[in-house]
Amino acid sequence: xxxxxxxxxxxxxxxxxxxxxxxxxxxxxxxxxxxxxxxx
Amino acid sequence: xxxxxxxxxxxxxxxxxxxxxxxxxxxxxxxxxxxxxxxxxxxxxxxxxxxxxxxxxxxxxxxxxxxxxxxxxxxxxxxxxxxxxxxxxxxxxxxxxxxxxxxxxxxxxxxxxxxxxxxxxxxxxxxxxxxxxxxxxxxxxxxxxxxxxxxxxxxxxxxxxxxxxxxxxxxxxxxxxxxxxxxxxxxxxxxxxxxxxxxxxxxxxxxxxxxxxxxxxxxxxxxxxxxxxxxxxxxxxxxxxxxxxxxxxxxxxxxxxxxxxxxxxxxxxxxxxxxxxxxxxxxxxxxxxxxxxxxxxxxxxxxxxxxxxxxxxxxxxxxxxxxxxxxxxxxxxxxxxxxxxxxxxxxxxxxxxxxxxxxxxxxxxxxxxxxxxxxxxxxxxxxxxxxxxxxxxxxxxxxxxxxxxxxxxxxxxxxxxxxxxxxxxxxxxxxxxxxxxxxxxxxxxxxxxxxxxxxxxxxxxxxxxx
Numbered sequence: 001x002x003x004x005x006x007x008x009x010x011x012x013x014x015x016x017x018x019x020x021x022x023x024x025x026x027x028x029x030x031x032x033x034x035x036x037x038x039x040x
Numbered sequence: 041x042x043x044x045x046x047x048x049x050x051x052x053x054x055x056x057x058x059x060x061x062x063x064x065x066x067x068x069x070x071x072x073x074x075x076x077x078x079x080x081x082x083x084x085x086x087x088x089x090x091x092x093x094x095x096x097x098x099x100x101x102x103x104x105x106x107x108x109x110x111x112x113x114x115x116x117x118x119x120x121x122x123x124x125x126x127x128x129x130x131x132x133x134x135x136x137x138x139x140x141x142x143x144x145x146x147x148x149x150x151x152x153x154x155x156x157x158x159x160x161x162x163x164x165x166x167x168x169x170x171x172x173x174x175x176x177x178x179x180x181x182x183x184x185x186x187x188x189x190x191x192x193x194x195x196x197x198x199x200x201x202x203x204x205x206x207x208x209x210x211x212x213x214x215x216x217x218x219x220x221x222x223x224x225x226x227x228x229x230x231x232x233x234x235x236x237x238x239x240x241x242x243x244x245x246x247x248x249x250x251x252x253x254x255x256x257x258x259x260x261x262x263x264x265x266x267x268x269x270x271x272x273x274x275x276x277x278x279x280x281x282x283x284x285x286x287x288x289x290x291x292x293x294x295x296x297x298x299x300x301x302x303x304x305x306x307x308x309x310x311x312x313x314x315x316x317x318x319x320x321x322x323x324x325x326x327x328x329x330x331x332x333x334x335x336x337x338x339x340x341x342x343x344x345x346x347x348x349x350x351x352x353x354x355x356x357x358x359x360x361x362x363x364x365x366x367x368x369x370x371x372x373x374x375x376x377x378x379x380x381x382x383x384x385x386x387x388x389x390x391x392x393x394x395x396x397x398x399x400x401x402x403x404x405x406x407x408x409x410x411x412x413x414x415x416x417x418x419x420x421x422x423x424x425x426x427x428x429x430x431x432x433x434x435x436x437x438x439x440x441x442x443x444x445x446x447x448x449x450x451x452x453x454x455x456x457x458x459x460x461x462x463x464x465x466x467x468x469x470x471x472x473x474x475x476x477x478x479x480x481x482x483x484x485x486x487x488x489x490x491x492x493x494x495x496x497x498x499x500x501x502x503x504x505x506x
Contacts, residue, residue: 012376
């Protein structure tokens with residue numbers, strides 16, 4: 001039971017970190033691309 | 041399974057959606073062209089009206105031949121077919137008139153070098169009359185073969201209204217997508233900015249409409265299989281559902297790629313060729329998946345389009361959808377996706393709140409373009425929620441879809457997601473500098489966005505309790 005709970009917590013952290021990581025990285029990259037294109 | 045029609049009813053099913061549902065989208069483009077006074081778009085739409093007028097011929101011929109075939113089926117009402125035929129004839133006649141006026145105007149344009157406003161408005165009027173007639177024709181047409189729509193709801197069954205809604209709704213992201221792709225290629229060749237932006241907007245709208253289409257499709261599955269209806273096999277529905285899931289992701293990829301390009305264009309005032317061709321690549325792949333999805337959907341309740349070589353699936357437990365249902369019911373998969381779904385809502389609502397509050401008059405020290413930079417975060421939140429939401433739905437779709445708050449949740453999602461497009465399209469809003477007030481129309485849109493997303497969250501949260 002304890003093992004199952006740990007596995008769920010790890011899965012939650014992994015999936016959420018992956019999802020949010022992609023979202024914020026996407027936002028950063030898009031804004032950076034806009035800034036770079038403006039300066040050229 | 042064969043996708044190329046080999047019978048008159050099959051051809052009629054395929055071709056008849058263009059003069060009806062397709063007309064809605066052509067009219068949308070046409071009105072945009074008139075409002076923006078864009079000549080390339082006006083001429084492209086006139087060409088489309090001519091093509092739709094020409095499609096009246098195969099639509100009439102295939103319908104006429106299908107009547108011969110269907111009149112041998114004792115379940116088909118002859119009166120209903122006669123009504124459909126009569127109204128259909130009137131609608132096609134007005135459609136042909138629309139096409140003829142459009143063709144005359146195109147020829148006149150070649151000689152005179154400019155379009156006449158009177159003729160353009162005449163085309164608009166005729167197309168609107170055609171559309172009204174087509175709504176009647178379409179409704180009568182669906183009733184001919186889909187006897188399941190008239191079945192009463194069983195005490196614990198899913199209402200057949202879902203099947204009806206799905207049957208209407210599924211044609212919008214599909215037919216709209218085909219037209220968007222055709223016009224998009226023209227826009228890329230002609231290098232027309234307004235037309236390119238309009239096509240990108242339509243790709244986004246088709247992506248958004250993919251969600252209610254997929255959800256109503258799931259509900260239709262339950263309406264048609266629990267309790268079972270003779271002649272409708274769950275294995276055939278599952279084969280359609282598997283492809284529909286792929287199509288949903290294809291629509292989402294195309295829609296997000298198109299939205300990002302709209303967002304980028306807003307900031308830079310120019311398109312990136314690489315991004316435009318990426319959207320084109322996504323759209324072409326999605327179109328292929330869409331053709332197979334539509335064909336598998338047609339196989340569910342149209343035995344008349346099947347041919348001897350068609351081998352229909354027989355195992356209701358085969359396919360990805362059934363496998364996902366099993367997998368997501370395991371708590372170790374369900375809880376992480378549900379948590380991600382909540383974070384997705386936080387991103388969407390947080391972004392919508394920040395942008396909407398600026399539009400409503402808060403944080404005037406910032407220009408609108410500054411808060412507009414945040415919008416991709418909300419869109420990524422929507423993508424996260426579409427993906428996680430579809431997985432969560434599979435865990436117990438019968439229960440979710442029969443909850444009273446699920447319908448407003450999906451309706452608010454559609455309204456809220458489409459309304460957000462305004463923030464990347466309005467010229468007046470984009471011009472709002474630091475210290476300036478946003479136009480009143482933008483404030484109304486911001487209020488709709490906030491209320492819609494609050495409705496989505498409330499509808500979802502109430503699911504287990506109402």
